[in-house]
Amino acid sequence: MVINPSEARDRRWSTSDARDLAPLNAFKAVVSAEIAEMSVESRLQDSFRASWTRYGLGPIDLNFLECDAQKTSRSIEMAKRDQRPFFELLYARKGRIQVSHCDEISEIPSGAFVLLSDQKPYSLEFPDGSVCLTAHMPEDWLRQWVPDPNRLVGKPLGLGVPWSLPLQGLLTAFADAGLETAPLPRFVLADQFGAMCALVANVKLPEKHNSELATRIKSFILEYYPNPTLTPATIAGHLGISTRHLHRVLATFNESYSGLLLETRLNKAAQLLATPSQAIVSISDIAWSVGFVDQSHFARLFKSAFNTTPSQYRSSLRQP
Structure with a gap:
C-alpha cells in the first residue's frame, strides 16, 4: 500500500x-x-x-x-x-x-x-x-x-x-x-x-474556510479539466461536500463552476495553439485534449473569448 x-x-x-x-x-x-x-x-x-x-x-x-x-x-x-x-x-x-x-x-x-x-x-x-x-x-x-x-x-x-x-x-x-x-x-x-x-x-463557519475550499475546487478543475465528463458532482464528491455547497462557495467569490471550467479549457487550448511543438497537431485534437468534444462548439467559444478563431490565433503567432 x-x-x-x-x-x-x-x-x-x-x-x-x-x-x-x-x-x-x-x-x-x-x-x-x-x-x-x-x-x-x-x-x-x-x-x-x-x-x-x-x-x-x-x-x-x-x-x-x-x-x-x-x-x-x-x-x-x-x-x-x-x-x-x-x-x-x-x-x-x-x-x-x-x-x-x-x-x-x-x-x-x-x-x-x-x-x-x-x-x-x-x-x-x-x-x-x-x-x-x-x-x-x-x-x-x-x-x-x-x-x-x-x-x-x-x-x-x-x-x-x-x-x-x-x-x-x-x-x-x-x-x-x-x-x-x-x-x-x-x-x-x-x-x-x-x-x-x-x-x-x-x-459561524469562518470565511477563510470558504476561501480554502474554493482554492481546492479550482485546483481540482485545473487538474482534471481535460476530462469531458467532469461535473460539479464529481468534484463535490471528491471534496466530501454537496454540489449545492460547491456552487454556494464559488458564488461567494462571484465565480461559477461552468465559468471556471470554460476559462481553464480555453486558456489551455490557447497555450497549446501557441506552442511550436504543437504546430502539427490538428485543432480538433487540441480541442479534444482540453475537454471539448465538439470542434465547432469549441471554435465558437474560443472566438467569443479571444475575438479570433483558433486557426487565426495560431496563424497570427507564426507571423514574423
Missing part, C-alpha cells in the same frame, strides 16, 4: 509492548513523546495497563487512548518548552474526566468533550479508567474553525448540544473502523471534523 504523509503518522502501542520500562513509565514516555509532554501517576504502578492508537488526519493527529485509573498533569515548564501552540479536544467515550485548567474546575461526564490548551498547565484525573478519543490540533488550523478557542478551554462541551452527536459518531467510527480503508481522503475527513467542532462550539 502506498503510504501518504498522514498515513506515515499512524501508530499503535500498548503497555504489553513495553520491554525496558515499567508499564506506567512506558505510557508516560509514549504520550510525552507522541502527544504532549506530561506527568502520569497511578496507584496501580506495575499492573497499570494502557493502549494508544494514532491516525494522521491532514494537519491534525487523532489519538485514541484506553487506560486504567490515572492522573495526568502538564506543568508551566512543560508548556513553555513547546514551540508551536496546540490544542487538545478530548471526548470522554467511557469514564469521567476531572479537569483543572485555566481557572476552570469541572467534571466531564461520558459523552462530553473538553478543550485543552497545551500552552497552559492542566491536570486531568481519570478515576474510573477511561476510553478517551482526542484530537491534537495546531492552533492555526483550529482557528480556521473556532476563531477564539481560548474562551472554551477547560469547560464541558457538547452537553445538551444536538451537534455533539455527529462529532461523537465520527470519532467513534474513526476509532472502531480505523482509517486504513476510509472511502474519503483524509484531508476531507479533517475538514468534516473541523466543521463539526465549529458546530459544537456554536460558532
Whole structure:
C-alpha cells in the first residue's frame, strides 16, 4: 500500500509492548513523546495497563487512548518548552474526566468533550479508567474553525448540544473502523471534523474556510479539466461536500463552476495553439485534449473569448 504523509503518522502501542520500562513509565514516555509532554501517576504502578492508537488526519493527529485509573498533569515548564501552540479536544467515550485548567474546575461526564490548551498547565484525573478519543490540533488550523478557542478551554462541551452527536459518531467510527480503508481522503475527513467542532462550539463557519475550499475546487478543475465528463458532482464528491455547497462557495467569490471550467479549457487550448511543438497537431485534437468534444462548439467559444478563431490565433503567432 502506498503510504501518504498522514498515513506515515499512524501508530499503535500498548503497555504489553513495553520491554525496558515499567508499564506506567512506558505510557508516560509514549504520550510525552507522541502527544504532549506530561506527568502520569497511578496507584496501580506495575499492573497499570494502557493502549494508544494514532491516525494522521491532514494537519491534525487523532489519538485514541484506553487506560486504567490515572492522573495526568502538564506543568508551566512543560508548556513553555513547546514551540508551536496546540490544542487538545478530548471526548470522554467511557469514564469521567476531572479537569483543572485555566481557572476552570469541572467534571466531564461520558459523552462530553473538553478543550485543552497545551500552552497552559492542566491536570486531568481519570478515576474510573477511561476510553478517551482526542484530537491534537495546531492552533492555526483550529482557528480556521473556532476563531477564539481560548474562551472554551477547560469547560464541558457538547452537553445538551444536538451537534455533539455527529462529532461523537465520527470519532467513534474513526476509532472502531480505523482509517486504513476510509472511502474519503483524509484531508476531507479533517475538514468534516473541523466543521463539526465549529458546530459544537456554536460558532459561524469562518470565511477563510470558504476561501480554502474554493482554492481546492479550482485546483481540482485545473487538474482534471481535460476530462469531458467532469461535473460539479464529481468534484463535490471528491471534496466530501454537496454540489449545492460547491456552487454556494464559488458564488461567494462571484465565480461559477461552468465559468471556471470554460476559462481553464480555453486558456489551455490557447497555450497549446501557441506552442511550436504543437504546430502539427490538428485543432480538433487540441480541442479534444482540453475537454471539448465538439470542434465547432469549441471554435465558437474560443472566438467569443479571444475575438479570433483558433486557426487565426495560431496563424497570427507564426507571423514574423
